[in-house]
Each structure stands twice: as structure tokens, then as C-alpha cells.
Amino acid sequence: MRKSLDENKPIFLQIKEQLEDSIIDGNMKAGERVPSTNEFAAYYKINPATAAKGINELVSESILFKRRGVGMFVTEDAKEILIKKYKKSFYNNYVLPLKNEARKLRINENELMEMVKREDNQ
Known part of the structure; x- marks a missing residue:
């Protein structure tokens, strides 16, 4: 668990996201018990x-x-469900805006792919 919480974001969302990140990262596995509401409450006051x-x-x-x-436990399908959810979010929040901006700048698909593949700091 993170030591501190962000004042600019609802606490319940931060707790939810911490658990999601732990599951996606493999730190929390299927069938594993998650901290209880009382444990979270005591830790973060x-x-x-x-x-x-x-x-x-x-x-x-x-x-x-x-x-x-x-207590509460991680489901068998949790990681797959979360990865699917995060991929959709990634597409909507990053890929679509990137494609729209590329279209405005008249960057074609090949140029865009070359930019994505490029590893230098140009």
C-alpha cells in the first residue's frame, strides 16, 4: 500500500486503483485475500x-x-478483466487523441507508426 493519499482524488477511487494495480502487476494473485476495510481505515486513518x-x-x-x-479475495478472472478494462481506457484516452492530432497535422499512418517505433529523442 502507498503511504499517502492524493488530496485531489476521491479516497475510495485511490483504494480501488491501488488494488487494481496490485492485481495487474501480479503483486496480488487470484485467490489472495485483500486488506479489509478496517485495515485500510487504520492504515490511512x-x-x-x-x-x-x-x-x-x-x-x-x-x-x-x-x-x-x-474477507475479500481476488477472483480467478480479475487480472484478465482489469487488463481488458485498462486497454479500453488506454485506447480512448491515448490512442484516439493521438490519431486525431496526427490527422490534424496530416501525419499519415506510416509516418505515425514510424514515430511510435522510433526510440531516439528527436
Whole structure:
């Protein structure tokens, strides 16, 4: 877990994103127990309901599941679901704007691909 939270972003989203990143990076694996809402609350000195909101969103997205009386755990498909979600976000947030800007600058597809492949600092 990160030591501090960003004041400019809702806390529940930061907790959700921390868990997502841990799953994608492989630091948290399928079947592994995630920190409880009370553990998050104690660590960050926040209301447990705030932590629960982020965790519950992951449950609704089939990233986590609850074992009654034991805790929340990573689902078997969590990593694949998250990678698919992040790829879609990457496309919408980076690729589409890049293509639109290239179109404005009259950069054709071949030129754009060459730029993407280029490894120098030109």
C-alpha cells in the first residue's frame, strides 16, 4: 500500500486503483485475500465506509469476491478483466487523441507508426 493519499482524488477511487494495480502487476494473485476495510481505515486513518466503497466497486466488477466471515479475495478472472478494462481506457484516452492530432497535422499512418517505433529523442 502507498503511504499517502492524493488530496485531489476521491479516497475510495485511490483504494480501488491501488488494488487494481496490485492485481495487474501480479503483486496480488487470484485467490489472495485483500486488506479489509478496517485495515485500510487504520492504515490511512479514514472512515471504513470510504474504503468499503472502493472495495465494493471491485466486487460489482467481479474483481473481488467475499467469503463470509473471512474477507475479500481476488477472483480467478480479475487480472484478465482489469487488463481488458485498462486497454479500453488506454485506447480512448491515448490512442484516439493521438490519431486525431496526427490527422490534424496530416501525419499519415506510416509516418505515425514510424514515430511510435522510433526510440531516439528527436
